[in-house]
Every structure is written in structure tokens, then in C-alpha cells.
Amino acid sequence: MKKIIFIVLGVLLLVFACSDNESPLTQSELDIKKPTLSALDTWLRENYTNPYNIEVSYHWNENRVDLNRYLHPPIKDSVKVAMEAIKTIWLETYNEVAGPNFVKRIAPREILLVGGVNRNASGTVTLGLAEGGKRITFFNTNTLNIKNRPNLIRFVSTIQHEYCHIINQTVPFDEEAIRKITPSGYTAQWYETSIPDARELGFITDYARANVIEDFAEMLTTILSYNNTDYNAIIDAIKSKKAKEAIRKKEAIVASYFKTEFDIDIYELQSVAARNIERVLN
Structure with missing residues (x-):
């Protein structure tokens, strides 16, 4: 019992000694103000x-x-x-x-x-x-x-x-619907094809050849990068009839997706985007 009492007293003395040596608590110096x-x-x-x-x-x-x-x-x-x-x-x-x-x-x-x-x-x-x-x-x-x-x-x-x-x-789109239009045209080496050559293969840009997902995104991006007249001129300049038809089919899938899933007319979106591009340029 005496041994236990001595241990308790020793612990208490140690606690008080430590407390005496410590500086009093002060307000935190951390800056918590919003920048x-x-x-x-x-x-x-x-x-x-x-x-x-x-x-x-x-x-x-x-x-x-x-x-x-x-x-x-x-x-x-x-x-x-x-x-x-x-x-x-x-x-x-x-x-x-x-x-x-x-x-x-x-x-x-x-x-x-x-x-x-x-x-x-x-x-x-x-x-x-x-x-x-x-x-x-x-x-x-x-x-x-x-x-x-x-x-x-x-x-x-x-x-x-x-x-x-x-x-x-x-909202996923129908990947197979686009893939079957130009099934053999996709390649990991898409960058080895020029944009004009890619269009003659049925792809709107060179990067569209990377995979079906990029093909869809590049179709929309190109549509929204030009007014309707300039966009159609790009398609009309393609020499291959088959390639033109392929791109138009992909365009139709993109248009249908946005209309069906979100009730968005991409040609109206194109018109407004073209107007806003001119606003920034001018």
C-alpha cells in the first residue's frame, strides 16, 4: 500500500512540476482569416x-x-x-x-x-x-x-x-451507331494523318480517328467552331462521296442525340456559338 501511495505522489509531483515550467496558454497564432x-x-x-x-x-x-x-x-x-x-x-x-x-x-x-x-x-x-x-x-x-x-x-x-x-x-450516346459508319478507320496513330486526308476517310478531323468517343466529340466541336455556311463548305470540299456521306451520318447521330436526350437543336447552338465567336473577335 505504501508503495502505491508513493507512486501516486510521485506522479502528482511530476505533473505539477511540468505545469510550473510551461508557458501560460495564449491565443493561437495561426491565421484563420479568409484570404x-x-x-x-x-x-x-x-x-x-x-x-x-x-x-x-x-x-x-x-x-x-x-x-x-x-x-x-x-x-x-x-x-x-x-x-x-x-x-x-x-x-x-x-x-x-x-x-x-x-x-x-x-x-x-x-x-x-x-x-x-x-x-x-x-x-x-x-x-x-x-x-x-x-x-x-x-x-x-x-x-x-x-x-x-x-x-x-x-x-x-x-x-x-x-x-x-x-x-x-x-448520358451515353450510341457508340456502335457511329463505329459502324467507318469501322476500319480508327487508329492510335491518328496524328500521322492530316486533317484533309482524315476528311477523305470520313472523319471530320485527324483526332476523330482516335476512337469513337473522340469522333463524336470532334463532330460537335467542329459544328460549334464555324457558322453553318462555313461548316457546310468544309464538308462540300471533300472529294470522296463516301466520306461526305459518312460525316453527314455522324452529324445526324450527334444532332439526334442532343435533340432526343436534351431537347437541344445543335444547329441553333451552332448559330448562337458563331454569333458569340464574332462578339469576342470584334
Whole structure:
């Protein structure tokens, strides 16, 4: 019993000794205040985060990019220019035709902007990525020139293409219906074919030859990149009658999918997108 008492007293003395040597508790020095938003951050929040629940990220985070590529943060001045163009040509187009709730319901939850060119070992360049239907990453943000038509269309085609993937992930399309139109034309070496040659094979772009999913997305992207007259001129310039028919069949499948599943007329979408492209250019 005495032994137990001595042990208890020893522990109590040790506790009090430690307490005497410790500094009194003070208020935490951790800064838990919300960071002050810059004018750019406020604009992004008001135009993307609040209305659509889309977070726009442009601050550098090496854990979110491939460190084996020569990538870097976007120039701040290019961020708002890029997001204004995307807002006008993508968001406002779908809002006008499909209604404001369409993008709110089906959308990436984050847009990540990256500076630098994302070059692949094959010599091709990756313009953008759709990751799990939740995030769309834009590369080449620093090279955007909104007064140069090919440059603008190339940049905005990224959101049109990747957004198409997100829509397809929400409601799948009939892959077999498109595959059987040009079954032998798909190849992992799509980049070895020029765009004119790909069209003579029944594909709207070279990348459309990668697989059926990219074929569908490239059809929609091309339709939304040109007004109806210019788009039809592209098809009419194809020499092969069989190739023309193949592309028109794919176009019909894309049009039917959007009308049946979402009551969206892609030709109305095309008209509004073309008008909004001109707004940005001018």
C-alpha cells in the first residue's frame, strides 16, 4: 500500500512540476482569416463559382500537373481574357439555347488554367483534358489571342470538346451507331494523318480517328467552331462521296442525340456559338 501511495505522489509531483515550467496558454497564432480576394478572384467567383458552382484555378500547384512536361503558371493578365472568352462562347451559348440550368446541372466543377505547351512524345500537343468529368484543364493559356480567329477557335474548341465528353458521361450516346459508319478507320496513330486526308476517310478531323468517343466529340466541336455556311463548305470540299456521306451520318447521330436526350437543336447552338465567336473577335 505504501508503495502505491508513493507512486501516486510521485506522479502528482511530476505533473505539477511540468505545469510550473510551461508557458501560460495564449491565443493561437495561426491565421484563420479568409484570404482577401483580388479583383480577378472576385470576378471569377461572381461569374463562375457562385452561379455555376465551377471553381476556376490558376495558382500554381505542382501536384496537379505532369512535372515531366514544360508547364508553368498562366500569366495573370491572360486568365480573365481566357475566362471571358469561354464565358461568352461556351456558357452564354448553352444558356441561351438549353436554358441556364443546363450547365448548372451538367458541368465540370473546376476549370484549371495552365501556362505552357503540353507536348507529347509523339510530337502532338494536348490542348486540354477532362478528368473524370469533374475538371477541365486548359493548356497554352498564355498564347491565347482573342483577335485571331484560328487561335481563338483552337483555344475555345478545348471547352467544347471536353464538355461534350462530360455530357456523354452523363448520358451515353450510341457508340456502335457511329463505329459502324467507318469501322476500319480508327487508329492510335491518328496524328500521322492530316486533317484533309482524315476528311477523305470520313472523319471530320485527324483526332476523330482516335476512337469513337473522340469522333463524336470532334463532330460537335467542329459544328460549334464555324457558322453553318462555313461548316457546310468544309464538308462540300471533300472529294470522296463516301466520306461526305459518312460525316453527314455522324452529324445526324450527334444532332439526334442532343435533340432526343436534351431537347437541344445543335444547329441553333451552332448559330448562337458563331454569333458569340464574332462578339469576342470584334
